Amino acid sequence: MCAYYENGTEKIKQGDTARYLTREITILEAKHIKSSKRMRIVYLANEREITLEVPYKTVIGAMDLVSRKPTPPKINEMGQEVVEGYACKPKDFDATRPIMHFKYQLYICEGERCAKAGKVDKSAQLRAILKRMGLNQGQHRIKISRTGCFGACRFRQVAQCVANTQANGNVANNALWFRQTHQWSEAQWERLFEALRDDTPLSEVVDEEAYIPMRVYG
Numbered sequence: 376m377c378a379y380y381e382n383g384t385e386k387i388k389q390g391d392t393a394r395y396l397t398r399e400i401t402i403l404e405a406k407h408i409k410s411s412k413r414m415r416i417v418y419l420a421n422e423r424e425i426t427l428e429v430p431y432k433t434v435i436g437a438m439d440l441v442s443r444k445p446t447p448p449k450i451n452e453m454g455q456e457v458v459e460g461y462a463c464k465p466k467d468f469d470a471t472r473p474i475m476h477f478k479y480q481l482y483i484c485e486g487e488r489c490a491k492a493g494k495v496d497k498s499a500q501l502r503a504i505l506k507r508m509g510l511n512q513g514q515h516r517i518k519i520s521r522t523g524c525f526g527a528c529r530f531r532q533v534a535q536c537v538a539n540t541q542a543n544g545n546v547a548n549n550a551l552w553f554r555q556t557h558q559w560s561e562a563q564w565e566r567l568f569e570a571l572r573d574d575t576p577l578s579e580v581v582d583e584e585a586y587i588p589m590r591v592y593g
């Protein structure tokens with residue numbers, strides 16, 4: 376959802392040079408405000424910053440695009456150019472391309488009950504932390520996967536850690552289940568990720584009561 380120049384087809388984008396009424400302006404910001412479904416447009420005119428807020432899809436009359444700097448292509452974590460409008464879909468599709476290595480895979484339950492307990496988009500939040508820590512790619516990559524109900528809703532929000540023991544994952548950290556992870560702080564997640572990176576057994580950094588016990592019934 377965007378705002379458009381007067382021609383109704385060209386989206387208003389950050390970095391554009393445009394003409395608004397009689398003045399030449401530079402678009403400093405063109406930002407989506409999801410909560411209100413509006414666009415915030417900040418532009419520079421005669422050295423003054425001016426802010427407009429308009430509903431999505433608004434066509435701004437008397438504002439025309441003059442020029443746009445070519446934007447560098449977006450590259451995904453596998454180093455491929457991405458199709459416009461997508462987060463990581465590669466332009467050159469190769470059905471035989473190997474999957475991206477991961478040392479650990481962390482499954483975050485987004486079944487109905489766990490998702491309700493979590494409230495925030497936990498997977499997105501964890502991916503952002505991993506990116507910041509440089510663990511979203513490379514030899515120590517930790518992959519976050521959303522999953523449906525594990526059938527263990529009483530422990531919500533459930534997470535499971537799986538080590539890639541075929542590669543460099545530490546078997547001591549394989550098949551571990553965690554409960555109430557929605558209550559973990561960002562610092563706790565960082566400690567867990569550091570331990571996975573450094574091959575430290577999670578038993579050294581995660582409190583005993585955080586694990587979901589397992590037993591054979593019947």
Ligand code: FES
Pocket residue numbers: 484485486487488489490523524525526527528529531532533
């Ligand atoms: S909803 Fe997560 S275990 Fe059931």
